[in-house]
Structures are given as structure tokens and as C-alpha cells.
Amino acid sequence: MNRFIKTLAVGVTAAALSAGATFAADYPDRPIGVAVSYGAGGATDFQARIVTMVAGNEDVLGQPIYIVNKPGAGGRVGWNWFATEAEADGYTMSAYNIPHFIAQSIKGGVSYSADSFEPIANWGADPAVVVVGKDSQFNTINEMVDYAKENPGKVTLSGAGLFVGHHIAALQIEKATGAKFAYIPTKGGGAAAMKAVIAGDVLGGINNLSDAFRAQQAGNVKILGVADIERNTEFLPDVPTLKEAGYDVDNASVNFRGLMVKKGTPQAVIDKLAAKVPEMFAHARVAKRMKAGGSPMKIMSRTEVQAMWAKRQETLKELLAGL
Amino acid sequence: MEFLSYFGGVFEPTAFLLLLGGTIGGLILGATPGLSPTMAVALLIPFTFHLSPTQGLILLGAAYTSTVAGGAVSAILLKIPGAPANIATALDGNAMAKNGEGARALHLSFLSSGIGGVIGVLLLIFLTPVLAQWALAFGPSHLFWMAILGVTVIGSLDSRSFVKGLLSGCIGLWLSMIGFDDNLGAQRFIFTDSLAGGINIIAALIGLFAIPQVLDMFSKGRNSSVIEAIEVPKQAFMESLREIMRSGRSLSIGTIFGSIIGLIPGVGGQIAGLVAYDQAKKFSPDKEKFGTGHPEGLIAAESANNAMVGPSLVPLLTLSIPGSPTAAVLLGGLIIHGIFPGSDLFDNHPQVAWTFINSMLIGQILMVIFGIYTASWAAHIARAPVPIMAAAVMVLALFGAYSVQQSMGDVYVMLSLGVGMFFLEKFGFSAAPLVLGLILGPIAESNFTTGSLIANAQDGPIIYFMTGTLNLFLIVLVVASIGYSFWSNMMHGKMAKAERATS
Numbered sequence: 089m090n091r092f093i094k095t096l097a098v099g100v101t102a103a104a105l106s107a108g109a110t111f112a113a114d115y116p117d118r119p120i121g122v123a124v125s126y127g128a129g130g131a132t133d134f135q136a137r138i139v140t141m142v143a144g145n146e147d148v149l150g151q152p153i154y155i156v157n158k159p160g161a162g163g164r165v166g167w168n169w170f171a172t173e174a175e176a177d178g179y180t181m182s183a184y185n186i187p188h189f190i191a192q193s194i195k196g197g198v199s200y201s202a203d204s205f206e207p208i209a210n211w212g213a214d215p216a217v218v219v220v221g222k223d224s225q226f227n228t229i230n231e232m233v234d235y236a237k238e239n240p241g242k243v244t245l246s247g248a249g250l251f252v253g254h255h256i257a258a259l260q261i262e263k264a265t266g267a268k269f270a271y272i273p274t275k276g277g278g279a280a281a282m283k284a285v286i287a288g289d290v291l292g293g294i295n296n297l298s299d300a301f302r303a304q305q306a307g308n309v310k311i312l313g314v315a316d317i318e319r320n321t322e323f324l325p326d327v328p329t330l331k332e333a334g335y336d337v338d339n340a341s342v343n344f345r346g347l348m349v350k351k352g353t354p355q356a357v358i359d360k361l362a363a364k365v366p367e368m369f370a371h372a373r374v375a376k377r378m379k380a381g382g383s384p385m386k387i388m389s390r391t392e393v394q395a396m397w398a399k400r401q402e403t404l405k406e407l408l409a410g411l
Numbered sequence: 412m413e414f415l416s417y418f419g420g421v422f423e424p425t426a427f428l429l430l431l432g433g434t435i436g437g438l439i440l441g442a443t444p445g446l447s448p449t450m451a452v453a454l455l456i457p458f459t460f461h462l463s464p465t466q467g468l469i470l471l472g473a474a475y476t477s478t479v480a481g482g483a484v485s486a487i488l489l490k491i492p493g494a495p496a497n498i499a500t501a502l503d504g505n506a507m508a509k510n511g512e513g514a515r516a517l518h519l520s521f522l523s524s525g526i527g528g529v530i531g532v533l534l535l536i537f538l539t540p541v542l543a544q545w546a547l548a549f550g551p552s553h554l555f556w557m558a559i560l561g562v563t564v565i566g567s568l569d570s571r572s573f574v575k576g577l578l579s580g581c582i583g584l585w586l587s588m589i590g591f592d593d594n595l596g597a598q599r600f601i602f603t604d605s606l607a608g609g610i611n612i613i614a615a616l617i618g619l620f621a622i623p624q625v626l627d628m629f630s631k632g633r634n635s636s637v638i639e640a641i642e643v644p645k646q647a648f649m650e651s652l653r654e655i656m657r658s659g660r661s662l663s664i665g666t667i668f669g670s671i672i673g674l675i676p677g678v679g680g681q682i683a684g685l686v687a688y689d690q691a692k693k694f695s696p697d698k699e700k701f702g703t704g705h706p707e708g709l710i711a712a713e714s715a716n717n718a719m720v721g722p723s724l725v726p727l728l729t730l731s732i733p734g735s736p737t738a739a740v741l742l743g744g745l746i747i748h749g750i751f752p753g754s755d756l757f758d759n760h761p762q763v764a765w766t767f768i769n770s771m772l773i774g775q776i777l778m779v780i781f782g783i784y785t786a787s788w789a790a791h792i793a794r795a796p797v798p799i800m801a802a803a804v805m806v807l808a809l810f811g812a813y814s815v816q817q818s819m820g821d822v823y824v825m826l827s828l829g830v831g832m833f834f835l836e837k838f839g840f841s842a843a844p845l846v847l848g849l850i851l852g853p854i855a856e857s858n859f860t861t862g863s864l865i866a867n868a869q870d871g872p873i874i875y876f877m878t879g880t881l882n883l884f885l886i887v888l889v890v891a892s893i894g895y896s897f898w899s900n901m902m903h904g905k906m907a908k909a910e911r912a913t914s
Contacts, residue, residue, distance in 0.1 A: 161591030244868045283676060
């Protein structure tokens, strides 16, 4: 009898293992969806469309990837949906934005945390920059900070929402300079925040490097500083980092974008995606389109992203503790 | 006149084929409930990867114009507005179709779309530099007053009773608060995960308009008088053309309001049709005919929602600021080809910019031709027996609501709102003011929040919201609009009393 149970157990385990193996071997046998937590046309949406465009190629995933937009409340709606309702079968992925979702989970009121998701790979890193309108009285970040010190709370800075990269950058600038700013979260993401700067509704703003670069090319804004540890030599070689300007602001606000799956997805599927997705991001056609759009790329493997998530979790906890 | 020299690009074989394909495809996508112009354009973006920038933009531009007009087809024939832009079209258009005038309604709708659209694009061509500055003049305080101005027309919109109109508007405003607050992230009235994202406007539209209708059809049962369908008389195209020529007033009201509203970033085409409809009603000598299948309302609504297309691209093309969700998707389509809207576009890629704009001009004309062509057979839908219609509309409503963001939550929201609206209609409430409340609520709220935050950093909310020429002008309009509503309501009451006394 004992022996029978043992045989049975072995048999079941073997069957389960082989089922898992065939599942992974077949995966993916139908198109894969990627839920983007921001609206169609935003930077995350359109970059996600570019980096997934070669997924259908036989040497990549062999199945196309399609985008589903689930916008609302700075990404909370989409990630809540992903954490609570999506299936953990590898056929629904989500695009992540760091520091956004980690900061939101630290502040609470959402059904996810960094532990709810498994990163696959990172495709881009978009630092936050400080922008002002083309006719602004400020020509350097120091002028702006000095003005804010003399007029506490009077310098309005627009950004894409609360507890997104832009807000984190604003908080870091306040902490590093001791000056008080008025951060204005706008509805409608980075584009609306940029509109507020160009139209003069606010004195300045924090925005994505890629969007600010375009607005600067169009002659609408001046870029005063980059919230990163080194200058962006590709797009903005002449703009100093905030650190160079004398303020202790690191890269905690840099907007990392990549793909993740839900916790509980079969390990074989995660492994397959972790191997193939970075290749997909590195595809020559993807790189060409991303460069044309002024979108800085930063491809990171699953292990690198895991380390980055853990590090962000710590920094953000510390930064947001006082709020 | 620079644009004239780039007309050749539109008629290159590939470009023209794309324009044709985009227009026809757009009409079909637009007529599908649940597929808004924004989604249709987003779906086409991957196709443009393989095209040159100019060709890609032609495809996207053609799809944008024709989906807006195509939405009129389902609004008229099925009373399912494909997008917020077509709500006002459904009011009189569907009544016309029910009277057997579906073909006439479709003819008028495409002709007025075409006329409004061409004027809108011409505004884009000739007045872009002037208009760009104008679009920037609207800050949070002005957008807040604009939304309040919109709220003031709620009472008079598609409702016999002023008070019931206001009440349904209030229900709409309340529904719009459900979900996360977009500025500060506060959660409101979320008791189920389906509501976490708030009420999706497209799902709500489908539920509020289509479901009460379906229930109504079912409640009539299967007696023979219902199963016998109405006759569809033939409608000569020339006759429709003559009719549109005579409708100068509603055409100009629609075009003017559509162009102005389209230009303002953040308000967009969602309310252009409704506001134009309401104004056409106020200026019309046959006020009481509106809502019963009166062509004037249809013409104003459709000319407005296509007139808005051209001006809505002004902030995008000149300042790289997308004024509407659809413009945001178009921006993405430009950027992936390495073209940045703004001075760069017109200085360094004039052939792209002007060919795109010209193709929208030609696209409007193609859209009218194909639209009229489909009208001749699409109108026969009215011949379908009622039970079959009810089933078909129900299926379309379910698919439409699900496809917006592939979420069953939206389907539940759609069904609950629809059933609720069915009972509200029994008490004389109507869906249009409710939807207007649903659209205007978030605009008013988020701009008030943003404005207050800015005001606190400056001189306080009273100075921020109540001073400045544009603010004062909008406040005067708001007061005038409220005053007019009360006055006309009182006059109406007096007249009714006088009538009763004499009879």
C-alpha cells in the first residue's frame, strides 16, 4: 500500500512536472496582452507600443503583444486591476513605472506592493528634469532655488501627479535645498503638466527628460537641471545635473519603465520571458524608433531589475517617512 | 497659401490608397459601439511603423476624421453613440430613424459633418499661429468656468422639465465623482473593484442610451404590430443637399461652437456636439420640435463634432501640446517617426505637415461620399423586426462595453446604469443631461483643485478665479445662461397657464 502511494506520488509529481514543462514549451501559443496604467498617447503607452512591436517575430516570442490601456489616478487603477483581477498565466503582463508604483504602495490605499509583481526586464530610464517657460525669469536652477528661499511656497511646480517620479523629484529638491515649493499635481499626466509650464499657469515644472527635450527643441521651454547622477550625454549634454548645481539629489526619481508579470506566474514562463524580452528590447528596429522619439533606453535583466526595485523600496521609504 | 503646393503628395498612389482605406476603415470602426476615435487611432499606430511619416499620418488623420463621423451611424440607427462626440446626434437622429427617415438623417449628418469638418481644417490652415496663442490662454480657472458654463445648459438639454433636467445633471455629476480623484488620489464611493477606475464614459454612454431602449423593445412583447417594421422611403441625395443648404443657421451655430470648443485643450470634442445642439435649440423658432426627430438638432451636433477636429490639432501641431486624447495618440504617431510637432514640424518637415493637413481636407470629402453611399443601405436597419433589433443592440452593447478596456467591470457598470436609466426615463428624466454631468464633473473638479493649489501659492482663490478679463467674461456668460434658463422656464409656465385659461 505504502509502495502504491509512493508510486502514485512519484507519478503525479512527474505528470505535474511534465505538464509544467509542456506549458512552458508551448508558451506563448496566443497573443500576450500588456496592461499600461496610463492613457493612450502618453510616454509609457507609446514606448510600450514601440518596444513590443517585434514580439511576433519567430526569433523573439513568436506571438504578438497588444496593449490595453487602464488609466486613472496616476497609475493606481491599472496596477490595482493587475494585482487583483489579472490572471497569473503569463498572457497578461503589465508595464511598470518606478518609482511610481512603489511610492504609491508605501503611501498605502492600494492593493499592491513590490511583492505583488515579478519583474521581467527594464526597457527605459527617463530622468526627471526641471523646466521653466521660455520667457521665465529663471535661467539656472540656482536662481530658482534662491527665489524660492526668499518666497517660500510661492514657486509653483507642475508635475504628472502625486507620488510619481516628478513628485519624488520635487520632494528631493525641497529636502536638499531647504526651500519650500508648491507642487501642483495635474490631471492628464506629463503632457498636461508641460502645458501648464508653457502656458505660464505655473512658474516651473518637473517633467520627463524625453518630453522636455522635445518641448525645448520646439523652443517652448528652458531646461534648468536633470535629477540624475550624471548628465544625459545623448539628448541634453549641456544641462547640468542637480548635484553639479550643488544640491544633493540622486537618481531616485528616474522613471524606470519595463514589463512585469503577476506573482504566482509559473517559473518556467517567467524564465522564458526573462530570457527573451531583453532581446526584444535590444532589437535594432526598436532602438531606432526609440532614439527617433527622444526616449532614452536602458535595458536591464530580471536580476538587475530585482536589485533596483529593492533599492528604490528603501530610498523611497526613507524619503516618504516624514510625510 | 503654402499648403496648396503640397496637394500633390495626397494624390500619390500609396498615399491616396491609405487615405481611402483609412476613411472607409474609420467609418466602420466609428460605427462600432465602444470603439472611440481615440482607440481607433491607437489601434492603427502599429501599422504606421512600416510606412513613411507622411503616409502614416495620412492614415491616422483619415481615421480620426471618419471615426468621428462614423459614430453618427450607430447613434442614428441604434441610438448607441459611439463616442461622447455623437451623444447629441443620437437625440434627434434616432427619432428621425424611428420615423422612417433614417436615410435622410444619415445624409444630413454626413453632409453637415463634411461642411463643419472642411471649415475646421481651413481654420487650422489659415489661423494656426493666432489660434495657438488663444488655446494657451485657457488656464485652470478658465477651464473651471467653462465647465460650469456647460453645467448651466444641463437644465435645458433634451428635457421637457427644467427641474428634471437639472436633477439628472446632478446624478451625472455625482456619478463622475466615483473612483480615484485624479489630482490627489483620494478614493470615493468605491465599494467594488469594478468602480475603482471610476465610471468609464464610453461604457456609461452605451448603457445609458442602448439598454433602456432594449428593455423598452422587450417590454412591448411579440405582438404583430411591433414585429411589422416601418417603411423606409427612398431619400434622394439632391433633396438632402438642398435641405442642408437651407439650414444655414444650425450649420453655422454648429461649426462656430465646434471650432471654438475644439481649440480649448482639455475640454475637447466631448461636449462640442452637446453645446452646439443646445445653442441651436435656443436660437431656433421651433424649440419644441427638438428631440422629436428635428433635423436642425442633428445638423448642429454633427457639424460641431467634425468642425472640432481641425482646431483640436492646433495646440498639437504648433506647441506639441495634445489638446485631446486623440491628439495625444497622434503625437505618439509623429514621435515614433522622429518628428516633433512645433516649429520643427513646419520648418524642417513642411511636406509632412502640409500633406497631412491637406489629406484631412480631402478625407472630409471622401468621408461624405462613402458615408452617403452607406446611408442608402444602412437605413434599412429600421426594417429589422423589433425583437431582432433588440437582440442585436444588446449584443453590440455588451461587446462594446467590454472592448473599451477588456474589463467585465465596465460591463456591469454599463448594465446597472442602463437598468437605472430605464426606470428614470419612466419618470420623465433623460440620459443626455446625465451624460453631460458625467463629462463635465471631472473637468470642473480637477481644474478647481489644480486652480486652488496654484491660487494658494499666489494671491488666494478669490483673486485667482474671479479676476482677469477671460474669467470675468466667462462668469458673465454663466450668469446670463442661468438667467436665460429661469426666464424661459417662467415664460413657458405663464404661456401654459394662459393656454389652460383660454381653453
